[in-house]
Amino acid sequence: DTAVSQTPKYLVTQMGNDKSIKCEQNLGHDTMYWYKQDSKKFLKIMFSYNNKELIINETVPNRFSPKSPDKAHLNLHINSLELGDSAVYFCASSQDRGRTEAFFGQGTRLTVV
Amino acid sequence: AQSVTQLGSHVSVSEGALVLLRCNYSSSVPPYLFWYVQYPNQGLQLLLKYTTGATLVKGINGFEAEFKKSETSFHLTKPSAHMSDAAEYFCAVSDIGNQGGKLIFGQGTELSVKP
Numbered sequence: 001d002t003a004v005s006q007t008p009k010y011l012v013t014q015m016g017n018d019k020s021i022k023c024e025q026n027l028g029h030d031t032m033y034w035y036k037q038d039s040k041k042f043l044k045i046m047f048s049y050n051n052k053e054l055i056i057n058e059t060v061p062n063r064f065s066p067k068s069p070d071k072a073h074l075n076l077h078i079n080s081l082e083l084g085d086s087a088v089y090f091c092a093s094s095q096d097r098g099r100t101e102a103f104f105g106q107g108t109r110l111t112v113v
Numbered sequence: 114a115q116s117v118t119q120l121g122s123h124v125s126v127s128e129g130a131l132v133l134l135r136c137n138y139s140s141s142v143p144p145y146l147f148w149y150v151q152y153p154n155q156g157l158q159l160l161l162k163y164t165t166g167a168t169l170v171k172g173i174n175g176f177e178a179e180f181k182k183s184e185t186s187f188h189l190t191k192p193s194a195h196m197s198d199a200a201e202y203f204c205a206v207s208d209i210g211n212q213g214g215k216l217i218f219g220q221g222t223e224l225s226v227k228p
Contacts, residue, residue: 004156031213041151041201045215055213090156098207098214099164101147104156 003027006091006105013081014113021076021108023091031055031097032074034066037088037107046089049074050097081112115140115206119219127227132176132191134222136204139185145207146187147216148178152200160202163187174198199226 006023013019025032033056034046048056049068063079074091088109094102120135138144145164149157161172168180174197178189187204201223205216 033215035216041221043157043203043216043218043221045217048213048215050213056215058215092157092216094214096214098209098216099145101159101162102214102216104149104158106156107154109154 002105003103004091004093004105006089006108008108009106010109010111012111012113015081015083017081018077018079019081019110020078021089021091021110023074023076023105025072025091025093025103027093027095027103029093029095029103030071031094032068032071033092033094033102034074034076035090035092035104037090039087043090047074047076078110081110083112086110086112115144115208115217117204117206117217117219119202119204119222121222122220123223123225125225125227126194128196129193132189132194132198132224134189134202134204134224136178136187136189136219137185138187138204138206140206142209144187145209146178146180147205147207148172148176148187148189149203149205150200151203151221157203160189194224194226196226196228199224 004025047066052068088107091105092102116139148160163180204219
């Protein structure tokens with residue numbers, strides 16, 4: 001019974017394509033996040049939504065567009081993929097806007113060729 | 114602005130030896146601090162957290178950490194390393210308030226355990 005699940009786990013695609021990553025949490029949390037982990041394993045916030053409202057957009061290229069249809073789901077759509085977008089993308093959720101721990105999904109390894 | 118620094122990108126210990134992973138933070142407000150572990154090809158799993166109260170916090174798998182405000186540190190320790198502890202460890206501070214509680218991570222420390 002996975003708390004935060006994201007699909008797909010692996011994604012290989014060509015430059016210029018458009019792709020989406022889906023995320024769902026069954027914890028009843030109000031806040032969801034997208035993080036990017038680069039090749040050096042550094043983790044950085046991309047977006048945060050609280051009750052379907054965008055609250056953090058961390059200077060991410062506007063080719064990346066998050067969408068939250070309800071507070072249990074946060075999807076990430078990426079247009080015109082570039083080689084530099086290759087990374088592992090993690091979805092996470094938390095309660096109380098960071099006063100408790102975040103729960104992470106298993107990650108989506110995106111490879112752009 | 115808040116930040117986290119982990120000293121040592123790679124730490125190697127022998128099985129049964131003490132594990133010490135260092136983390137220093139910078140925060141203008143009382144910090145909420147976390148240690149996460151990442152096994153290969155997996156997501157991040159919470160080891161332990163400090164929010165308020167007791168400064169010595171115990172986590173899963175025998176790990177503990179002590180919040181020291183005077184030293185702005187939150188070092189992670191385990192008395193006796195096990196082979197299964199080999200993983201990447203991340204210290205993080207939560208940017209609460211109007212930043213939605215995003216986590217600001219250190220650069221990570223890879224722990225190797227030698228037999």
